[in-house]
Amino acid sequence: xxxxxxxxxxxxxxxxxxxxxxxxxxxxxxxxxxxxxxxxxxxxxxxxxxxxxxxxxxxxxxxxxxxxxxxxxxxxxxxxxxxxxxxxxxxxxxxxxxxxxxxxxxxxxxxxxxxxxxxxxxxxxxxxxxxxxxxxxxxxxxxxxxxxxxxxxxxxxxxxxxxxxxxxxxxxxxxxxxxxxxxxxxxxxxxxxxxxxxxxxxxxxxxxxxxxxxxxxxxxxxxxxxxxxxxxxxxxxxxxxxxxxxxxxxxxxxxxxxxxxxxxxxxxxxxxxxxxxxxxxxxxxxxxxxxxxxxxxxxxxxxxxxxxxxxxxxxxxxxxxxxxxxxxxxxxxxxxxxxxxxxxxxxxxxxxxxxxxxxxxxxxxxxxxxxxxxxxxxxxxxxxxxxxxxxxxxxxxxx
Numbered sequence: 001x002x003x004x005x006x007x008x009x010x011x012x013x014x015x016x017x018x019x020x021x022x023x024x025x026x027x028x029x030x031x032x033x034x035x036x037x038x039x040x041x042x043x044x045x046x047x048x049x050x051x052x053x054x055x056x057x058x059x060x061x062x063x064x065x066x067x068x069x070x071x072x073x074x075x076x077x078x079x080x081x082x083x084x085x086x087x088x089x090x091x092x093x094x095x096x097x098x099x100x101x102x103x104x105x106x107x108x109x110x111x112x113x114x115x116x117x118x119x120x121x122x123x124x125x126x127x128x129x130x131x132x133x134x135x136x137x138x139x140x141x142x143x144x145x146x147x148x149x150x151x152x153x154x155x156x157x158x159x160x161x162x163x164x165x166x167x168x169x170x171x172x173x174x175x176x177x178x179x180x181x182x183x184x185x186x187x188x189x190x191x192x193x194x195x196x197x198x199x200x201x202x203x204x205x206x207x208x209x210x211x212x213x214x215x216x217x218x219x220x221x222x223x224x225x226x227x228x229x230x231x232x233x234x235x236x237x238x239x240x241x242x243x244x245x246x247x248x249x250x251x252x253x254x255x256x257x258x259x260x261x262x263x264x265x266x267x268x269x270x271x272x273x274x275x276x277x278x279x280x281x282x283x284x285x286x287x288x289x290x291x292x293x294x295x296x297x298x299x300x301x302x303x304x305x306x307x308x309x310x311x312x313x314x315x316x317x318x319x320x321x322x323x324x325x326x327x328x329x330x331x332x333x334x335x336x337x338x339x340x341x342x343x344x345x346x347x348x349x350x351x352x353x354x355x356x357x358x359x360x361x362x363x364x365x366x367x368x369x370x371x372x373x374x375x376x377x378x379x380x381x382x383x384x385x386x387x388x389x390x391x392x393x394x395x396x397x398x399x
Contacts (some may be wrong), residue, residue, distance in 0.1 A: 008231040035332035037061045041105035042265040046257035048248040048285075053256060054272035058264050065135060065333040068263055070342050071106045072321045078135060079294075079348045082156075084141055088299045090358050091142045094169070095156045096123045102318035104227055105130055110185035111274060115192035117185065119165040119178045123227075123292075132333025135350055138358035146397060148362045149366065150171040153392065154166045172198055172205030175224065179211040182222035182283070193221040201232020203246050204254070212250050212283070219282035223273045225251065226285070227260065229292040234305040247287035254281075260288030264327075283315045291318065346380055363395075370395045 011033045037059055045053040060068075098105070100178045101123070109130040122129055128138050133149045139147030140157050149159055157169040165181060168390070170176040178196025185192040198208065203226055215222045226246040230237055237244045247255035255277075258269040266288060273284050291314045295302030302311070328334045363370075369381040369390035380389035 007141065015370075024174035028048055032338070034336065035062065036333040038333055039391040040264050040327065040331075042268050043259035043262045045265075045269065045394045046245075046247060048250075048257075048322060049252075050256065054268040058246050058268050060264060060328070060333060062321070062333045064202070065328040066338065066342065068106055068110060068267075069321075069328065069334065069339060070346065071109070071130060072102045072127075072263065072324060073090075073127060073343060073346050074135065074350070075102045076107065076321060078125055078129060078138060081139060081350050081354045082146040083294070083298065085139070085143060085354065085357070091156065091298075092144065093155050094122065094296075095142065095298040096296065097294040097298070098123050098126045098294070099201050101227060101229060101290045102126060103263040103324070104225075104260045104266055104288045104290050108225075110263075110267045111270035112195075113192070113274070114163075115185075115190055116274070117163045117165065117194040118197070119174045119181060120167065120197035121171070121174055121202065122167065122169050122305070123199070124157070124159055124167040127197075128161060128164065128167065131161040133161045134352040134353070139350075139353050140273040140360060143312060143357045143360075144362055145357055145360035146363045147356065151363050153363065153367070155287075172202035172208055174198065175202070175205070175208045176211040176214075178224070179215045179220060179222050179264070182215065182220040183218065186218070187219050191278060193223055193274055194227055195223045197225045197227055198384065199232060200228040200237050200244075200246060201235070202230070203228075203232075203249065204241060209249075212253055213284075216250075216253050219280065221277040222275060222283045222284060224253075224285045226287045228287055228289050231292070231296070231305065233296045234300065234316060236305065245287075247285055250285040252285070253283050253285050255285040255287065257287045257289065260290035261320045261323070263320060263324050303331075321357045366391075366393065367395060369393065 039057055039059050041057050042055065047053050079099045080093060083097055084231050087090045105126045125138050128149065129135065136147055137149040138159065139149055140153060141154060141159055144152040144155065146152055149161065157167050175196045178194050182194040183196060226245055228237065232240055247257040256269060257337060258263050261282040269286060273286060276284050293311055325339060329336065370393045372381055372392060376392045379392060381392045383390045
């Protein structure tokens with residue numbers, strides 16, 4: 001068995017292409033486990049207008065276990081690097097970290113198919129990596145460099161990849177967009193579903209319920225996922241919502257509550273949701289109960305509305321990475337040496353990407369009018385002065 005190549009984005013003419021994420025170290029030189037697979041009980045689910053829920057047990061192969069562990073660890077490391085870059089003032093504007101919520105993304109992505117789409121809010125760095133952007137492509141975008149996945153012109157809240165529609169900064173606005181993407185899947189009859197993710201802080205937005213209504217009227221293959229991390233900015237769910245059962249908020253749309261801190265459970269819930277939607281039953285609402293370790297954004301210390309003891313208790317008892325690590329070690333799907341080697345390679349790649357993300361140049365002023373339209377029919381774009389139009393150029397690689 002040979003090592004898999006580290007996931008470093010290809011640079012073609014200065015443009016970062018987004019390809020399917022390549023594992024950093026799924027296969028290692030470390031001492032191997034002799035056990036090929038193990039079966040785990042999933043965490044209990046809560047159902048709304050469903051006769052049956054996801055599987056109550058799941059089989060995990062050794063390869064799957066190592067791959068999932070790696071992805072969890074990469075996202076945690078990316079977010080640590082992102083936080084440090086922000087503190088160094090290399091990241092300007094807003095920056096929202098995903099640390100603590102990794103099991104939601106990794107579990108969901110493990111069940112998703114190539115045809116499926118996803119759209120989320122501004123806590124999107126980890127999802128961008130999972131959907132095919134290299135570590136460098138993510139971190140360079142945060143620092144505004146040309147090697148970023150949006151050429152450094154989008155920043156933390158505007159990252160994109162194939163079948164990944166952001167990274168959206170307006171609270172809740174991505175949900176009706178997700179319903180529209182699901183409509184496209186149905187219109188094309190391609191068998192895909194769209195996952196529209198939002199937080200508990202956005203769950204009371206009127207546009208979300210409008211999206212529910214249209215999705216059910218047309219039986220769209222849309223899976224609405226509420227990532228309930230307990231706090232919308234600095235307001236707890238108990239203070240913001242008359243009903244905190246977000247999985248039942250769809251009313252006439254069936255719903256599912258999931259322990260979002262367990263990566264195997266989130267994977268099985270996603271498999272169930274895909275099967276449900278692709279069978280023609282229409283949309284589904286999922287509540288992933290999770291937790292964020294950092295504040296709402298980097299400008300929020302996260303301690304004025306909750307105690308440090310609360311955060312520490314979650315880290316010690318429910319952390320998605322350490323709990324999964326203990327699970328696969330105790331069941332013989334991995335060895336400590338294998339996981340240590342994976343951690344070392346992840347640290348090296350993220351550290352190298354961080355250096356490049358701070359040293360690469362920004363795009364030039366000629367890109368002010370770049371990539372505004374796809375297949376632009378007019379050669380010029382209106383500038384700040386009507387008599388000084390800008391030349392439209394295309395810089396992004398097209399799939």
